Amino acid sequence: MAIEMVKISHISKAFDDFVVLDDVSLSVNHGENLVVFGKSGTGKSVLLKCMVKLLVPDAGEVFIEGKNVHTISNAELTELRKNIGFLFQSAALYDSMSVSENLAFPLIRNFFFTKQEVEAKVKRALEMVSLEHAVDKMPSELSGGMRKRIGLARSIITEPKLMLYDEPTTGLDPITTKEISRLIRDLQNELKMTSIIITHDLACAQIISDRAVVLEKGKLKYEGSLKELTASSDPFLHDFFTSDIIED
Amino acid sequence: MGVGQLFEFCFRFLKNVFLPPYEFHEIKKHMDELGVKTLPIVSVTGFIIGVVLAMQSEPILARFGAESVLPAMVSLSVVRELGPVITALIFAGRVSSGIGAELGSMRVTEQIDAMEVSAIDPFRYLVVTRVVACSFILPVLTLYVVFLAIFGGYLAMILSQGMSLQLYVVSVVEAIRFGDIIPGIGKTFFFGFIVGIVGAFKGYNADKGTEGVGKASTTSVVLSSLLILVTDTVLVKITLWIWP
Numbered sequence: 001m002a003i004e005m006v007k008i009s010h011i012s013k014a015f016d017d018f019v020v021l022d023d024v025s026l027s028v029n030h031g032e033n034l035v036v037f038g039k040s041g042t043g044k045s046v047l048l049k050c051m052v053k054l055l056v057p058d059a060g061e062v063f064i065e066g067k068n069v070h071t072i073s074n075a076e077l078t079e080l081r082k083n084i085g086f087l088f089q090s091a092a093l094y095d096s097m098s099v100s101e102n103l104a105f106p107l108i109r110n111f112f113f114t115k116q117e118v119e120a121k122v123k124r125a126l127e128m129v130s131l132e133h134a135v136d137k138m139p140s141e142l143s144g145g146m147r148k149r150i151g152l153a154r155s156i157i158t159e160p161k162l163m164l165y166d167e168p169t170t171g172l173d174p175i176t177t178k179e180i181s182r183l184i185r186d187l188q189n190e191l192k193m194t195s196i197i198i199t200h201d202l203a204c205a206q207i208i209s210d211r212a213v214v215l216e217k218g219k220l221k222y223e224g225s226l227k228e229l230t231a232s233s234d235p236f237l238h239d240f241f242t243s244d245i246i247e248d
Numbered sequence: 249m250g251v252g253q254l255f256e257f258c259f260r261f262l263k264n265v266f267l268p269p270y271e272f273h274e275i276k277k278h279m280d281e282l283g284v285k286t287l288p289i290v291s292v293t294g295f296i297i298g299v300v301l302a303m304q305s306e307p308i309l310a311r312f313g314a315e316s317v318l319p320a321m322v323s324l325s326v327v328r329e330l331g332p333v334i335t336a337l338i339f340a341g342r343v344s345s346g347i348g349a350e351l352g353s354m355r356v357t358e359q360i361d362a363m364e365v366s367a368i369d370p371f372r373y374l375v376v377t378r379v380v381a382c383s384f385i386l387p388v389l390t391l392y393v394v395f396l397a398i399f400g401g402y403l404a405m406i407l408s409q410g411m412s413l414q415l416y417v418v419s420v421v422e423a424i425r426f427g428d429i430i431p432g433i434g435k436t437f438f439f440g441f442i443v444g445i446v447g448a449f450k451g452y453n454a455d456k457g458t459e460g461v462g463k464a465s466t467t468s469v470v471l472s473s474l475l476i477l478v479t480d481t482v483l484v485k486i487t488l489w490i491w492p
């Protein structure tokens with residue numbers, strides 16, 4: 001039996017008394033694109049952060065390629081993280097560095113590339129998100145959508161095996177949304193990347209999702225293909241997806 | 249955030265600082281920045297300390313008929329105590345708050361988390377480099393302040409007595425011993441460490457939200473100034489025990 005890329009088993013997380021995740025289990029196969037839906041504030045970002053040990057769950061385990069993220073040594077965790085890309089909801093660009101320094105930072109620090117190779121990779125990553133002209137800008141000079149795309153470029157530049165996207169298309173116009181969604185899909189095809197994508201955006205989900213889950217009040221309530229979820233007669237799902245399906 | 253956590257933070261620093269890879273490039277960058285940032289205010293202060301100290305001491309010494317020890321008095325006060333402590337306090341006000349705010353805003357905007365998930369140790373990259381830079385730059389700044397203050401003292405004296413530079417320098421050089429310079433300048437290494445570690449500690453552990461950044465910045469000035477004064481007391485005691 002092949003090991004899943006990501007296996008989350010029974011994790012729970014509370015901040016003080018406020019329960020955010022309640023016994024969530026989930027697995028993602030190699031090469032799969034999983035979309036996570038959920039209302040604002042239900043713990044989607046928290047779930048993603050638990051996967052890479054930015055947050056430590058109160059109970060439960062997370063396995064990435066069979067390794068328990070929360071018990072392996074720091075050295076192993078560092079090695080594991082080199083193969084994971086993480087796009088923050090806030091983009092989290094290093095604001096003391098220019099765009100090109102932001103992109104080059106993980107490459108220079110973790111891999112042994114020559115200066116030319118780094119430059120070429122930076123250029124290519126910027127082309128992927130259509131922001132070649134922003135190469136020498138500082139993050140404070142970028143718009144929200146541009147920051148998001150630079151954040152995306154920075155997280156895919158190392159060609160990780162696993163990509164975790166926290167709302168990659170929020171704040172982007174419909175056309176850029178489609179471009180970015182296609183980019184994520186192409187990365188899956190070309191690099192056999194596995195992705196978990198948090199999004200509210202049906203257009204984006206339609207392009208990239210192989211499977212979708214819905215997080216509701218700290219629990220994973222629904223799972224299935226996007227078609228199944230959107231066509232469901234369940235009142236919550238109906239409510240959740242309605243406004244966007246009207247036009248069909 | 250209690251004292252225990254600050255100690256833990258210091259301990260984590262000590263565990264990391266001697267391990268390669270050393271970030272010489274980053275350390276040098278921070279030292280340059282710190283120097284540029286503090287040089288103007290530190291220069292003005294150093295000069296004024298010397299001038300005022302000489303002006304104040306002169307009538308006092310005259311009361312005891314001891315005007316001739318004025319150069320020694322000014323230079324010794326400045327080397328042993330005033331130079332190091334005042335430079336450190338100014339450094340704390342300027343730098344500890346800066347590090348607190350800088351790391352605090354990196355924490356709040358998830359830049360520190362971003363570094364961590366990209367397998368780059370933010371503690372080593374952000375904290376260790378800054379604390380090392382602070383520890384090494386402050387003694388240099390203090391030495392500079394001491395020179396300026398002694399020179400300031402001379403200017404005050406020419407105005408009142410018309411002392412020759414040569415005589416002044418000779419009196420100063422005769423008065424100062426190694427036992428004054430080494431502990432005086434040496435203790436600022438620890439003061440620099442305090443400024444760096446407190447600012448980094450407050451910023452690195454800043455609360456979410458913009459008020460977290462402000463809080464990190466102000467509380468680090470208060471705490472580092474206090475710790476400098478306490479450490480100074482302890483170090484002076486130890487110094488007097490070694491160089492009676």
Ligand SMILES: Nc1ncnc2c1ncn2[C@@H]1O[C@H](COP(=O)(O)OP(=O)(O)OP(=O)(O)O)[C@@H](O)[C@H]1O
Pocket residue numbers: 015020038039040041042043044045046047089
């Ligand atoms: N570090 C933290 N400390 C305390 N509470 C937190 C922390 N991080 C998240 N929370 C709380 O956990 C809940 C879930 O937050 P999370 O960011 O995961 O929501 P989300 O599903 O990503 O929402 P959105 O779609 O708006 O991004 C929120 O109510 C938030 O207040």
Ligand SMILES: [Mg+2]
Pocket residue numbers: 044045046089166
């Ligand atoms: Mg979120």
